[in-house]
Amino acid sequence: MVGVLEGFATIAVVVAVGWLLAHLRILDESAQVALSRLAFHVASPALLLTVMQRTPLQAVVSANLATALLSFAVVVALYLLVARLRWAGGTLGSRLIGGLSAAYVNAGNLGIPIALYVLGDVAWVAPTLLAQLLIITPVAMALFDSDARGERPTLGRGLRRMLSNPITVGAIAGLLIAVLDLHLPTVVSAPIALLGAMAVPSMLIAFGISLRRGPRPAAGRSADHVWTVVALKVLVMPAVALGVGLALGLRGQALFAVVVTAALPTAQNIFTYAVRYRREVTLARDAIFISTFASVPVILAIAGLFHWLAGV
Template identity: 50%
Template sequence: MNGLLTGFATIGSIVALGLLLAHVRVLDESAQHILSRLAFYVASPALLVTVLADTDISDVLSSPLLASIGSVLVVGVAQILLARLVWKRNAADTTIGAFSAAYVNAGNLGLPIAGYVLGDAALIAPMLLIQLLLMQPLGLTVLDIATSEGPHSWRTIVRRPLTNPLLIGSAIGVLLSVLDLSLPAPVQDPLELVAGMAIPAMLIAYGISLRLGPLPGRGTHAPEVAVIVLLKVVVQPLVAFLLARYVLDLDQAGVLAVTVIAALPTAQNIFVHASRYGTGVLLARDSIFVSTILSVPALLVIAAVLV
């Protein structure tokens, strides 16, 4: 459990730093926007190149992949239906809500937890690549179209993903992995330095928002946040567990890995996406905040029951 607690403590300390910097007026809302844009356009694409280039794509083509896809589909579709039919959200807000309910913190929480708690960092690969190669391209395409002005021809729809920096970074990383290529040191070294900014920039921007924006639970639709967190922390790991245990018949270690990964909280980069497109910012922020807090006891219960 040390890896679990260490991962959460690390994230919390950097968020607290952003909150403190905003409180003493070293950083303000303009800094939050700059950090978010820096993470979206520069640091995160570099991080995706480095992470995916080092990932064995064959690790994804396994039974845990099906359990992860199933858990994502169930909670994602449930949130989309609720957002459109109950809360009458537009396409952009619905996309941020679906991201908040189904997109797990596979990077800065998932990697250390998989390594320290589950014993193998590669176990996070199926969920990580589902998100980077399927969920993110689809969601960002919808956000591009929903938040842009003017008519949308099929050429525009096809072209938009090709100009998104996160998708470009993902594509380069996958290509390097598939071709088993390594970048030369003069390219790799600065790329890794820039990639190192991604997670701190996201977390500090998030901390600024917590200090300068409305308090979590205020300024947004509280019942919607509650449902999103319920889907994220309870329903998604439950679906993953049922699929892994009773449909795919995975062994105990496989069931534990799939369930723990599905129970991870909403990823901080959803806040960056919301900020970038100017939609669902408070919804994403509050979902991340509450799911991160509640995922700690959820993960401890899962570990206690399944280990």
């Protein structure tokens, strides 16, 4: 369990650095936007390329992948239903941010250490990484781009947007390298890895700046919206993953892995997308902040329950 706390503590420290830099007026809102753009256009694509080319494909094409996709779809559908009933109106981009905040998990900088220390193998988080990077993210980016341009989403436009979006390009390039078993020369791979290493710190520092310079989390009229998203993320999604996993025949460690992964908090890159497309920035920020803290006891409880059942 120490690994779980260490993973969360690492993120908290870097976010606190961003908060302190904003408090001391070393960085401001313009730096937040610049860091988010850097992460979106350069660092994240490089990181995704690096991660995907190292992802063991034989370990991800399984019922775990189907469970990750179905759990995501169910939770997003629930969010859209609740949003339609409680918060009428809103753009496509706004609804996308809300849905992603409720169902897109932090499978990278939190999922990997938790998979290692809690599940015993990083490969357990690979199905969710694959689902998010190669299926969910490209579709979301195409929809965001259509919304930003005021276009009606179509298949042709969606495919063009996918192939021109830096996030999608990085993930697809990494997958092709893995499938073709290519080995990039050091003069190419080393700069890509160095650029990719900036992604998580850039996102976390930008997030910390937002916490200091923006409104207090879950304050005012948006509080019920934020808490609804957080409840869907840390409570409903693990329950959905448990039901879907059981229905698909998962048992034991495989089932434990999908439930723990589903309980991970909202990913920091949703904040980057919100800033990039100027949609629901505060909602994304607050959902990430609160779900990160709320997921700790949930993950610990899930781990304790599964270990107790294994010993019964």
